[in-house]
Amino acid sequence: MKKQIPIFFAVDNNYAPNLSVVIESIKENSSKEYEYDIYVLNENISIDYMNKLNKYNKDNVKLTFVDVSIKLSEISEKLPTRDYYSNAIFYRLLIPELFKDIDKALYLDADIIILGDVSELYNHNVDDYYLGVVKDDVASSCSEFRTYTKEALGVDSSKYFNSGILVMNLKKFRDDLMLDKFINLLKKVKFFIAPDQDYLNVLCLDKVLYVSELWNMAPLHGVILPDDVKLVHFKLTAKPWHYNDIQKSDEFWKYAKRTEFFSQLHSALINYSDERKEKDSHIEENLIKFAIEETKRIKDLNNNHQIF
Secondary structure, three states, X not given: XXXXXXXXXXXXXXXXXXXXXXXHHHHHHOOOOEEEEEEEEEOOOOHHHXXXXXXXXXXXXXXXXXXXXXXXXXXXXXXXXXXXXXXXXXXXXXXXXXXXOOOEEEEEOOOEEEOOOHHHHHOOOOXXXXXXXXXXXXXXXXXXXXXXHHHHOOOOOOOOEEEEEEEEEHHHHHHOOHHHHHHHHHHHOOOOOOHXXXXXXXXXXXXXXXXXXXXXXXXXXXXXXXXXXXXXXXXXXXXXXXXXXXXXXXXXXXXXXXXXOHHHHHHHHHOOOHHHHHHHHOHHHHHHHHHHHHHHHHHHHHHHHOOO
């Protein structure tokens, strides 16, 4: 009997087309010795998209769609989101409680392609940790972000990780009542820079296993991705379905052409407006300003209420 690898994604209708590309990359690069149980966490994803994605439900890939709207509604009004973030970023925090029969799983963002054998990522031993993670390259990229993680979150930037690629010890999350701890922290403070990521970094501080950066590399400005990169994460504005000059975009489109969403993704590329591109050009600058403001706000809040 083949070993099963549970993989969770959180998507809405905007990212369902991208998920098809990810699944294509998993199929091509993963071992046939495993079965890949893909759980698509969502709120009211369209029937048409579900039907198109369900075509991957064969061979050693099994798809299950999970509507998390009821569970999420219990805390949704408290959840902080902004800009391009939606409540979908918090789905990963519900996985341990929604799937009590699963003790270990992968959580992956849908703006990626996988160029290595994903079983290698899953097989990291996280028995003594909450998570297997990759350090965040954006947080260490400038002094304002380094100050934010250290002074606002109490997490040194050298330890701050990206929450888009996680090897999750679901049993340890349940045993240590991490969802309750998250909700309690949520009542005390709202994080807006990278909401779910900031909460996970605070809650899991010094209880994560750091894995190779090859499992979460972003084609950002000034970064040259190595030939042996195993997972490309199209973070921030570095989206090959918006821009032609993104590293590894050839790999993305290789997989996209095999999906039923190719024309939709290609249309997004050719119709991405100059106005949107102009807005994108200011995102990093605005994030830096926002990090400065948030550092002061959270420090003041902590001084007055002893959050941490």
